Amino acid sequence: MTVFKRIRRPLAAMEDFLCPIIGTCLTLKELHKIGRRFKYDGESTPYQLHTWLIRTGKNSPAVGKYLQKYLCEKYRSVMQRLDEFEGEALLSAWIAAVQEGQVAGAFWAILTRLDVPDAIIEEVFGEVHMMSHLQAAEVRTELKAFDSLRRENNQIIQKLQKTRSMLERQRAEKEELRRHLSQKEIELRQFRRQSAQMTKALQSYENTEALSVLKKEHSMLQKENKALRTQLTQEQALRNRAERRLENLREKIQNRPCRRCQISEPGSCPAKCPAALADDCPLGQGENCPRLCKKNILLVGGLEKLTPYYRGIIEGDFGGVFYRHDGDFRQGHSCLMSMVKKAHVVICPVGMSSHNACLCVKKLCKRLNKPCVMLAKPGLGALKQALTNMVEQEMFQSEVQGEILLQ
Incomplete structure (x- = not known):
C-alpha cells in the first residue's frame, strides 16, 4: 500500500472540483473503463461519460472511493515528490511540473492535500481552468491546420499516384525499347554474318567464270525489264482507251430509251428493269418493273x-x-x-x-x-x-x- 507524507482530502469533500479533476486527470479511455466497471448503460459520448461520472462520484461513495484510490495510484510518484514542498516552494514545484508536462498529476496532488492554503488552490485551479480554454483554442487552430494539411496531403497523394503511374508507363516503355534494341542487335549480328558470307562469296566469284555468267544474266534481266516496262506502258494505254470506251457506253445507255416502255425521253421511264434487254423478262408490255424481278x-x-x-x-x-x-x-x-x-x-x-x-x-x-x-x-x-x-x-x-x- 502506498503511504504519503501529507494528509489527503477525500474526494467526497471536493464536489466543487469534481468537474476539473475528472476532465484533467482521466483520459477518455479511462472514462470508458470506469463506465464498464460500474455498468454505465447510457450514451458513450465523452460529454455523457463525463457528466455521469461527476454525478455518480457525488452520490455514490463506492465510486468516490474507487476514483480516489485509482487517481492516487496513477499519480503516486508525482504526489510523493510534491509532498516534499509547501508554501511558495509548492508553487515553484507546481510550475516545474507544468513545464515537465505533468499538469494532471500535480493538480491532483495539490488539490487533495489538506495543508495547502486556499490561495494556492485557487491559483492552481485558475491556471488549469485557463489551460483548458487555451487548449481548446489551440485544438481548434490545430484542427484547421490539420484540415489544410489533410487537403494538401490528398493533393500530394494524387500527384504521387500520377507520378507513379507515369513512372510505370515510362518503365514499361523503357523495357519495351530495351527488348526492341536487343532484337535489333540480334538482327544486326545476323546481317553482319550474312554480309561477311556474301563478301566471301563475292570474292570467290570475282576470279571465276561464274561472275561473267552473272553479268550476262544481269544484262538479260535488264533487257527483259525494259521490254516489260514497254509492255506495261502499252497495257496502260489500252486500259485508258477501254475506260474511255466504257464511259461512252454508259452515256449511251443512260440516254437511250427503255426498250420495254418505249419512252424515248431519258430518265422518264417509270421503272428500270435489269432484264429489259433480255427476251425472258417475266413482265408484260407496259407493266411497271419492280427492279428485283421476284428475286x-x-x-x-x-x-x-x-x-x-x-x-x-x-x-x-x-x-x-x-x-x-x-x-x-x-x-x-x-x-x-x-x-x-x-x-x-x-x-x-x-x-x-x-x-x-x-x-x-x-x-x-x-x-x-x-x-x-x-x-x-x-x-x-x-x-x-x-x-x-x-x-x-x-x-x-x-x-x-x-x-x-x-x-
Whole structure:
C-alpha cells in the first residue's frame, strides 16, 4: 500500500472540483473503463461519460472511493515528490511540473492535500481552468491546420499516384525499347554474318567464270525489264482507251430509251428493269418493273420490330421475295443453310447480328457462291441504299452486255 507524507482530502469533500479533476486527470479511455466497471448503460459520448461520472462520484461513495484510490495510484510518484514542498516552494514545484508536462498529476496532488492554503488552490485551479480554454483554442487552430494539411496531403497523394503511374508507363516503355534494341542487335549480328558470307562469296566469284555468267544474266534481266516496262506502258494505254470506251457506253445507255416502255425521253421511264434487254423478262408490255424481278432476298438478323417494314421495302418497293432468319442457332445451322440455298442475295446487318452469325453467313455464301451484303446499321435507310446499289450495279451490267450484243 502506498503511504504519503501529507494528509489527503477525500474526494467526497471536493464536489466543487469534481468537474476539473475528472476532465484533467482521466483520459477518455479511462472514462470508458470506469463506465464498464460500474455498468454505465447510457450514451458513450465523452460529454455523457463525463457528466455521469461527476454525478455518480457525488452520490455514490463506492465510486468516490474507487476514483480516489485509482487517481492516487496513477499519480503516486508525482504526489510523493510534491509532498516534499509547501508554501511558495509548492508553487515553484507546481510550475516545474507544468513545464515537465505533468499538469494532471500535480493538480491532483495539490488539490487533495489538506495543508495547502486556499490561495494556492485557487491559483492552481485558475491556471488549469485557463489551460483548458487555451487548449481548446489551440485544438481548434490545430484542427484547421490539420484540415489544410489533410487537403494538401490528398493533393500530394494524387500527384504521387500520377507520378507513379507515369513512372510505370515510362518503365514499361523503357523495357519495351530495351527488348526492341536487343532484337535489333540480334538482327544486326545476323546481317553482319550474312554480309561477311556474301563478301566471301563475292570474292570467290570475282576470279571465276561464274561472275561473267552473272553479268550476262544481269544484262538479260535488264533487257527483259525494259521490254516489260514497254509492255506495261502499252497495257496502260489500252486500259485508258477501254475506260474511255466504257464511259461512252454508259452515256449511251443512260440516254437511250427503255426498250420495254418505249419512252424515248431519258430518265422518264417509270421503272428500270435489269432484264429489259433480255427476251425472258417475266413482265408484260407496259407493266411497271419492280427492279428485283421476284428475286429471293434473305435478311439474317436485324430488328424484330422492323420486320414488316423490311418486307414492305423488299417486296413493295423493289419487287423481291422477302425471307428472314433471326440469327439464332439454337436449332443448328441447317435452317439457315436451306434458306441461303434458295436465296439470290443475302443481307446481314452487322450491328444487330452476333459474331457467330456473321461468320456463318459469310462461310455459307462463299461455299454456295451467293452474293452477301454486310450492313453497318440495321436501319431502313441502310437497307434501301444497299438494294438501290445492288439494282443499279446489276442494271448497268445488263445494259453493257446488251450494248455489246447489239454491236
